[in-house]
Amino acid sequence: MAEDILLRMTDITKTFPGVKALDHVSLDVEAGKVHALMGENGAGKSTLMKCLFGIYEKDEGHIYLEGREVDFKSSKEALQNGVAMVHQELNQALKRNVMDNLWLGRYPMVGGIMVDEKKMYKDTVAVFEELGISVDPKRVMSTMPVSQRQMVEIAKAVSYNSKVIVFDEPTSSLTEEEVEHLFKIINMLRDRGVGIIYISHKMGEIKRISDTITVMRDGTHVATKPAAELEVNDIIKLMVGRELTNQFPPKTNKIGDVSLEVENLTAQYSLLKDVSFKAHKGEILGLAGLDGSGRTETLENIFGNATRKTGTIKLNGKECKNRNPRESIKNGFALLTEERRATGIFAIENIRENTVISSLKKHLRFGFLNERSMREDTKWSIDAMHTKTPSQETKIRSLSGGNQQKVIIGRWLLTNPEVLLLDEPTRGIDVGAKYEIYQLILDLANRDKTVLVVSSEMPELLGICDRILVMSGGRLAGEVDAKTTTQEEIMTLAAKYV
C-alpha cells in the first residue's frame, strides 16, 4: 500500500431490498489531493459516503484509514478519527448562534460542568481568521444568508483537524466570489496534506479543483483517472454510459403577442425592488442572477405567495390581483417551486393524488370526487409527460427526481395555466432526465404558454430561453438575447448591484 494513501475503501457492497446500491466499489484518497467523485443521482455516491460515516452498515468491503482498518459506527466516531463531511443539506441548529453550532457535540468545559464560552469565542475567531471568513461568532444562524452558513459548516469540518474532508455539493448555494473563496480554502487544506473528496455536478468546478476523478454509475465504479486526462465530454460520457450529443432539444417555439406585463413589482419583506418586464405568448423567458438576487422572490410575488408592497400584474391586458396562490391559479398562473422535496411533492401520497391536487374542483360530481375522471387526468399527465412509473398508485417519493418533476409539471398543466413560473426546474435531476424536462418546457411554449424559468445553471438558460432577464441585488440589472449573449455578459450584469 502506498505511503500517501490516507483513506482506502475497497470492494464496498451495500444491498437494499431489491436494489444493489453499491457493487464492489473502491476508492483511494491520497494526502494532499482532491479526489472528485462524480455520477448521476442514484449512482451511489451518497450511499458510499454514508457507508464511510457509519450511517449505513456496509454488507461487504473494508475501509482503511492510514493503513489501519476502521469501521465507524456513527458520524461522531468518524469525526473523532479525523474524517469530516460538509453536508449538502445544511444541517444546522438555526435558532442557535454561530459558535454554538461550530462546537456542537464537543463544547469546551470549564470547572467540570460549565461550558467555556470565552474559549469557544476565541477558538471560533481563530478558525475564522485562519480561513479568512468574516462572520460574527455570536450571530444567530437563521439571520445569515445561506452562503455564510455554508462557510460556517466548512469551518466546522476544518476545526476538527480532519485528515479527510468530504465536500458534498458545497457550491450549490455560493456566489462566484464565494466559490473562489472556497477553492482558496480547499487549496490551503490540500497544501496541508488533507485528503479531500469532492462531490459535485458542476463540470467546470471539477476540472478546476480536482487532481483525480472517479466516476460512478448505477452503484458501480466506472473509472478513476487523473483529472488532466479527462475532458468534460468524457466525464459526461462515463457518467451516463452513452454519448450525449445534444444537451438541449432544438428550439421550435414561436413567439406571439405580449401576454404577461409586470410593473414596478416591489416586495414587502424581501429585497425585491421595482421589477418591470413583459413576456410573450410562446416565449421562454429566463431569469438569471446569483443566489439571493431576487429571482425566486420575483416568481413568488407574481404568484401571490409573498406579500407585495407595490406593483401591478396584467395578463392579456387584464389586471390580476393575485393576492394568494389560490387566486393566481384561477387567473391562469402556475408555480413550480424551487425545493421540490420540501414544497413540491406530497411525498407519502401516490402519483394520482399528487397529480390532481391542484385541479380537484373539476373532478367534483355532486360534491364528491369522481375517481374515474381523476384516473383519466392522471393517465393523460403520465402519458404526456412520459413519466416512468409502475402505476398511478405508486408513492411519489419512490420515483426519481426527474420523474417527480414531471408529475408536478403535469399537475400544473391540468389547471390550464397561461403563465408557468418554473423555479429551478432541473435542480437535482440526472443529466439524462434534464433533456426530457427541457423538451417539456419547449412543448409548453409550443402550446402558446408563457414560461418563466429561473435557473442557476447558465448554459441551461442559454440553451432553452429566448430572452434572459438578469437580476442583481433585488433589481432588474438588464435584459439579454439568449441567442447572442455570453456567460460573461450575464455575469457582469449579475454583479451590477451587489
Next chain:
Amino acid sequence: MEKKGFFKRKRDEYLALDRLDRKRYVTDGILNNALYILMVIFIIYTAIRNKNFLSPSSIANMLMLAAVSLPMALGIGGCIVLTGTDLSAGRVFGLAAGMSAAFLQNRAATKLIFEHLPSTTGGWIIAVMLMVMVAGAVIGLVNGFFVAKFSLHPFIVTLATQLITYGIILMFFQINGNGGGPISNIASEFKNAIAGPAFKIAAWNVSIPWYVLFAVILVIVMWFIWNKTRFGKNMFAVGSNMEAAKVSGVNVFMTTMLVHTLAGAMYGFAGFVEAARLGSVTAATGLNNECDAIAACVIGGVSFVGGTGNIGGIVLGVFVLRIIFVALNMLGINPNLQYIIKGAIILAACSLDMRKYLVKK
C-alpha cells in the same frame, strides 16, 4: 457609533420608512408586544375596580401561587424546547404529593398509611423529598425512553404514562385500608419546613414561606443548566435541528432522556411542596396542572416550534398566568366564565407568539 436612547433610536427607525411601511411598523410593534400591553391595561383596570388587588398581602399571595407552579413549568419547558410536551406532569405531581403526604403523616395520628416509618425529622423529610423526586424522574425516564428510542411523539407517550400514573395513584390511595380517601394528618414539622414562614417583611406585615425561596433556587439552577452546561446547549440544538445535532455527534438519545427525566424530578418536587402546603392530598390532586404549566411556558415565549425559549420567559409566563387568575377572582367573575377567559387567553398568546416565527414573504 453614536449612542442613542431606545426611544430616539426607534423614532429614527420609524422616520426612515416610507408611508406604507410606517403603518406596518406600528401595527407590528403593537402586535409583537400585545401580550404585555394588554397585561398592563388589565392590571390597571383590576387595580381600579378592586383596591385590594395591588395590596402587599395580595402581591405576596400572587408570588406564592407563582412559586407553587414554577417548578412544573420549568420542567415542562425543556420538553417543549424539544418540540414535545408532557401530559403526564399533573399526575406525576399528584403521585409525588400523595407519596409525600403518606410518608410524612403525623406519627401520633390514629390511622396511618404506613405505620413503621422513621420519625418526621429533617433527615427523613429530605429523604422523602429525594424519594418522590426519584419517583418522578423514573416516570420521566420512561417518557424519555419511548420518545427517544422509538421516535414516538411525546404527546402519545405522555398520554399513556398519564393513565398509567393515575392507575398507580389510585392503587396507592388504597394502601392499608385507606379506601381511596384523602391522605391528611400531615406532620407539622413537614408543613413548617416547606410552607412555614422563611422571613417576614415587617413594613408590609406579610411573611414569605420557604417554598418561595426553593422556587428561586430552582430558577437559578435551571437557568444555569439551560445556559451554561453542555446538556443545556445540546437540548436547544436537538430542539432546533435534531439531524444537525446527530451528525455533530450530540447524543440525541441521552439528551432527550435527560430532559424528560429532569422534568419528572421537577414535577416530583412540585408535588412534595404541594403536600406540605395543602395538608391533605387526594387522588385528584394535580389533575390538569400540566395545562397551566404548558400555557405559562408558551405565554413566556417557549415556542412549540422548538429550540427557543428561556428561563426568564417561563418565570414571566407563570406570573402573567397567576396574575390573571387572581385578578379574575378579584373582579368577581363567575368561575365558569373564568375557564372560557383562560382558554381565550392561551389561544391569543399562542397566536401572537407564532406570529413572530412565521416567515414573512
